[in-house]
Every structure is written in C-alpha cells, then in structure tokens.
Amino acid sequence: MISVLLVGNGNVAAHLHTAFLNAPAINVTHVSSRDLEIIPQADITIIAVSDDAIAEVSSKIKNHFVVHTSGSVAMNGLKNTTRKGVFYMLQTFSKDKIVDFSEVPFCLESENENDYNLLEKLAKSIGKKMYAINSEQRKTIHLAAVFVNNFTNHLYKIGNDICKENNVPFEILQPLIKETASKIEELSPKKAQTGPAIRNDEKTIKNHLNLLDKKQQKIYKIFTKSIQNGDKL
Structure with a gap:
C-alpha cells in the first residue's frame, strides 16, 4: 500500500484524487494548498x-518525498528540504x-532510483505509460504540447467563431477534426498536411482572406506562410 498526500484544488488534483480512490493499492488523502x-x-x-x-507551497511541507505535477517547472523548483521528484501527466484536464489515465503518459523524475521506482509503482496503479524524463526534456515536451493542444484548441475557437458568424453548426467540423487527429497515428504531420497553403492555391487563399x-x-497569413516555407517564417 502506498500512502499519498495530494495537495491542491484544481483540475489535476481533482482527477488524480478520483483515480487514486479507485486504485486498491493506494491510500490517498486530499488537502487544500491553503x-x-x-x-x-x-x-x-x-x-x-x-x-x-x-515553491511557496513546497517550502511549507516537511514530508519525506515531495513531487510536483508541472510540465514547465524544474524538479529543483521544489523548495522542500527533503527528497524531490516530478509526477507530470502529459494530458489536458x-x-x-x-x-482515461490508461492513455495518459506519465513523465517521472526523481533524485534517486528508489524514489523513481516508487513513482513508477504509483503511476502503474492508475496508468500504463511511464517515461523517465528529466527537467530539460519535460520543458520541451510541455512546449510541444502547447502547440498541439493549447494553440490547436484556440484554432478550434476561431473556427467556431467563423461558424457562428455565418449560422453554420460547429459540429459539422467535428468529423474532420477527429480524422485529422487520428491520421497522424499513421502518417507524419508533414505527410498529413493538406489544404490550399500546401497546394499553393493562391485563388482560394485570397478568397479566404476576404472572408476574415x-x-x-x-x-491565417502566418500559418499559410509557415506551411509553404516548411516552417521557416
């Protein structure tokens, strides 16, 4: 049995708490950071x-092994005086x-092998995909995730705005969104690229710009130029 103290009130803490409650080998306690x-x-x-x-929250904790769940903060960003680690889940919450934690990659980091093994055991209690990732690697993963998740979602928002402005249901785009996401499981993003930019279809591009x-x-122009120039803006 692994005892876990979960500190925080946000989405990550809430989802982890639920998952650990359903894991038979985990005894979890949840407290507010306040x-x-x-x-x-x-x-x-x-x-x-x-x-x-x-930094502030960790500095107040005296427990023997303290980890954070951030994608962009280094392990030494923890200010507890005891052992440190990272339990980062590469997912949007x-x-x-x-x-579905069985599909979530767990990026684990610790100061010693025993602590890593403990983190891996904890991750395996709710998931299946574990990776030994150091702080520098995790920063680059988090950066890449911003492009494929946060920025992509913002583009969904723009697409939704365009649909609303023209009385078109956004749900009509959902099969296309799903196909685009599933396609890169078989093709590289470069090979999966379609559309007027990659075809250099200037007439269609001009018509699109007139509607925006x-x-x-x-x-639109930034993305079109990036696609046409192979990411060299």
Whole structure:
C-alpha cells in the first residue's frame, strides 16, 4: 500500500484524487494548498498547484518525498528540504471531462532510483505509460504540447467563431477534426498536411482572406506562410 498526500484544488488534483480512490493499492488523502498547518505523513506528497505556487507551497511541507505535477517547472523548483521528484501527466484536464489515465503518459523524475521506482509503482496503479524524463526534456515536451493542444484548441475557437458568424453548426467540423487527429497515428504531420497553403492555391487563399476580419487574416497569413516555407517564417 502506498500512502499519498495530494495537495491542491484544481483540475489535476481533482482527477488524480478520483483515480487514486479507485486504485486498491493506494491510500490517498486530499488537502487544500491553503490548509498546510498540520498535514498527514505520506510516502509521496503530490503538489498539484499552479506553477507560481509550487515553491511557496513546497517550502511549507516537511514530508519525506515531495513531487510536483508541472510540465514547465524544474524538479529543483521544489523548495522542500527533503527528497524531490516530478509526477507530470502529459494530458489536458478539464473539470467536467473524465480522463482515461490508461492513455495518459506519465513523465517521472526523481533524485534517486528508489524514489523513481516508487513513482513508477504509483503511476502503474492508475496508468500504463511511464517515461523517465528529466527537467530539460519535460520543458520541451510541455512546449510541444502547447502547440498541439493549447494553440490547436484556440484554432478550434476561431473556427467556431467563423461558424457562428455565418449560422453554420460547429459540429459539422467535428468529423474532420477527429480524422485529422487520428491520421497522424499513421502518417507524419508533414505527410498529413493538406489544404490550399500546401497546394499553393493562391485563388482560394485570397478568397479566404476576404472572408476574415483583420485579426483572423493575420493568423491565417502566418500559418499559410509557415506551411509553404516548411516552417521557416
């Protein structure tokens, strides 16, 4: 049995808490990051708070092994005086969307092999995909994730805006979104690229630009140029 203290109130903490409650080999306690006066001991203390709060929260915890869940903060960003580690899950977490942890990559880091083995055992209690990733690698993974997740989702938002402005249901684009995402399981993103930019279809590009407002035109032009120039802007 692994005892876990989970600190935090956000989406990551909530989803982890639910998952650990359903894991028979885990005994989990969940506390708020604002309530650190008296905290229980645990084999692993997981700090699932905002990046800016990691240093302050960790400095108040005396438990033997403390890890954070951030993709962009180095392991030494923890300010506890005991052992440190990272338990980063490469996934987007939303409040009302159930997460299948069996599909989530766990990026693990620790100061010694025994602690890594403990983190791996914890990850295996709810998931299947574990990777030994150091702080520098994790920063680059997080950066790549911003492009494929956060920026892509913003493009969905722009597509939704365009649909709304023209009385078209956004759901009509959902099969295309799903096919685009599934295609790169078989093809590289470069080989999967389609559309007027890669075809150098200037007539279609011009027609598209005429339908967009100035902010949308700027984004469209940046992406079109990047695609046509092989990412060399």
